[in-house]
Amino acid sequence: MIKIALIDDHEMMLNSLAKALQEQAKLDVVATFTDVASFQLFLKTTKIDLVIMDVMLKDETAFRVLENLRRSLTEMPKVILISGFYDALLHQRALKLGVQAFLRKEASYDELTRAIHEVMAGNILIPDKVFNQTDDEKLSEVELSVLKAMADEKTNAQIAEELFMSRRTVESHVTDICCKLGVNGRIGAVREGLKRKLIL
Incomplete structure (x- = not known):
């Protein structure tokens, strides 16, 4: 038997799934969960094979939850993310965090079941368009962190202190972010980041 844990902040969706x-x-x-704290505690005390989780959780994103779990667990279960939207950059970030599959909520139960068996067989489900972007269009993990701090209305000095880098390095990252997103300034970068779902 494949032991599965589910987490989604919409209880009706969770129960039907x-x-x-x-x-x-x-x-x-x-086990099923609507809150992150109970979910994380469960994984620390119970061994399961697979986690299926929504990208957008209550007051949190799956990416931050997965980052915390990678630091706290000696062995990570396999992970399938489910999202109401699809973005290749988000999928790229999910892959870096060890996620094996990224499905839209519109996927059928048959598609999800097939994905589960593919993932448990050791396969990673990757749409071709994830790799269609050039490297120049992709934001690095550091750039994503800077962009999020920009969205939180932090100054370059505050970002430098938070990310342990010089102010000049932050300024360089801001410039690179604007170039990659095709915008002229911080406000445009944040707006474009939200549009592309790079920051949630």
């Missing part, structure tokens, strides 16, 4: 998966042979939904 759990019911559909539980009806499938060889799938065992052992």
Whole structure:
């Protein structure tokens, strides 16, 4: 049996997904969660094979949750992310965090079931368009951090202190971000970052 934990802040969605998966042979939904704290505590005390989680959680994103789990768990379960939108840059970031599949919420239960078995077989599901962008168009992890701080209305000096870099380095990152996003300034960068779902 494949032991699965689900987390989604929409309880109705969570319950219907759990019911559909539980009806499938060889799938065992052992726990469902709507809050991140309980979910993280569960994973620290219980070994499961697969986590299926929504990208947007209550007051948190799956990316931050996964970053915390990677630091706190000795062995990570396999992960499938489900999202109401799709963006290749978000998928690229998910892959860097060890996510094996990224599905839209419009996917059918059959598609999800197939994805589960593919992932458990050791495969990673990657749409071709994830790699269609040139490196010049992709923001690095550091640039994403700077962009988020910009969205939080932090000054270059505050960003430098928070990310342990010089103010001049921050200014260089801001310039590079604007160039990659095709905008002229910080406000445009934040607006474009939100539009592309680079910052949530």
